[in-house]
Amino acid sequence: MKVLVLGGGPAGMTAALAAARAGAEVLLLEQNERIGKKLLLTGNGKCNYTNLELDVARYDTDSPDFVRELIKRYPPKTIIRFLEELGVPPLSRHGGWIYPHAEQAAAVLNALRAALEREKVAVRTGIRILGIQREKKGGFRIRTEEKPLYADRVMLALGGSALAKTGSDGSGFRYAEELGLKLEAPRPALCPLRSTERENPFFRTAQGVRVPAELTLLVDNAVRGKESGELQLTKEGFSGIAVFQLSLVAGRALAEKRKTELCINFLADFTADTDFFARRLSMPFATDLEAVGNGLVPKNLWGALLRRAALTPQQAVKRGDWELAKKLSEALTASRFTLQGLGSLEKAQVSAGGIALSELSGQSLSFRRVPGLYAAGEILNVTGPCGGYNLHWCFASGLSAGQSAASDEVRI
Structure with a gap:
């Protein structure tokens, strides 16, 4: 034989x-x-x-x-x-x-x-x-x-x-x-993910950033996977092992032309809810939004998230601005990005x-x-x-x- x-x-x-x-x-x-x-x-x-x-x-x-x-x-x-x-x-x-x-x-x-x-x-x-x-x-x-x-x-x-x-x-x-x-x-499979916003100023500003994050994959608004680990932001979207782990399910959903989103918590290691940001806005150092974000995440990521939320780093803040605190919490802990596709086979x-x-x-x-x-x-x-x-x-x-x-x- x-x-x-x-x-x-x-x-x-x-x-x-x-x-x-x-x-x-x-x-x-x-x-x-x-x-x-x-x-x-x-x-x-x-x-x-x-x-x-x-x-x-x-x-x-x-x-x-x-x-x-x-x-x-x-x-x-x-x-x-x-x-x-x-x-x-x-x-x-x-x-x-x-x-x-x-x-x-x-x-x-x-x-x-x-x-x-x-x-x-x-x-x-x-x-x-x-x-x-x-x-x-x-x-x-x-x-x-x-x-x-x-x-x-x-x-x-x-x-x-x-x-x-x-x-x-x-x-x-x-x-x-x-x-x-x-x-x-x-x-x-086991690859980067591309966002529909890849031409958006967010990715042009934040590309190259590496931060710990909690990622939630949503398919037709239902949770289909969660991963934590280092997130890498690229000019097209997202990379890193945590992203690779979600890419298999995301790839299947995208192939079936279903609505596929990545929800990102950039501050998963502590509770960054509306109360947290309301307190932060009330502190003496909080003269503008750039100062509010200082030390939380890398500066270019903070600026990119603010612009995505229709805010600016130079924007003045006032004590007790609950709506602003809520907006900041959502931007840092529940940013949703619609996914368009997968990285190349070579990646x-x-x-x-x-x-x-x-x-x-x-x-x-x-x-x-x-x-x-x-x-x-x-x-x-x-x-x-x-x-x-x-x-x-x-x-x-x-x-x-x-x-x-x-x-x-x-x-x-």
Whole structure:
């Protein structure tokens, strides 16, 4: 049994390893000059690969039940054990986010590469795939820039379409479409958010500001998510890990053309209600609004928020101005920005969308309409938030698909 794995990312390497352990002859192809290029970038180079508090409901997918069942078979403890057996001990951070103990993605890559070598998986890099064709008598013909290759089974593990420089250039989606598979249009995920006000003076003034904030995502005026952390204001909108966490749900809502807003509390660490600002307006230093905001938030953010509320820093204040106090409280703790779109794929950590899970034939991750074809990782329509979700999916789907590719009975 010859299994050809297309893609040398975490899902492809894991699938190749699982197939080889199940007795298959395995060839792994990667278009980059080395495997694992994108893996080295995960978790800011620290490789957060699973999460003890993994919540399957947070995955964006066309088949939540499918994902729930697969992760039930490959829970966090199984992925931790898989890497421990390769020589990578775990380290828990942030209440259950799991990293290699060295906190280096290179440790995971080195362990996977060594395991592939032990299992005698042939690895060829710098190979560009041009197309995949299923042969009438079974098996596949893979066109490359060199001579064609043949295999009994083929694994699509080519990633999504985010960070094309790492090899995830969306080519896997093209091959899937050529084979007649249904796709949900790829979109950026874990990425910045763009506001409809991006041409507004607010962003021109406040871009570059980094502040702690509490963010609430509203879809059709209903709360769909809350995150706290550092907020980065850009010339187009918002960035930062807290924004990335909300971008998955926001992206889905925007794709469905629903009203999507980001409500921001810039003073979440204390109560900045109307009473707070009324007292502040009554203090001796409060000669104008610039003085009222001094020390609360960065000066350029304060000025931008005032202008957005039709106020000016030089505006004089008077003691007991309740309406002004209310206006300031709303500007600082409940500013609403309508969202227009997502950041570019080059600014996204992953892409959402991909091959629909409805095309799969059970948990083997094979395709009903293309016998002998399998898939794993980001190429499938499964995307999770930050916190180890996406690497967990890559490892879990890779283990399942690789073993299945080596052992399933395929009927032509």
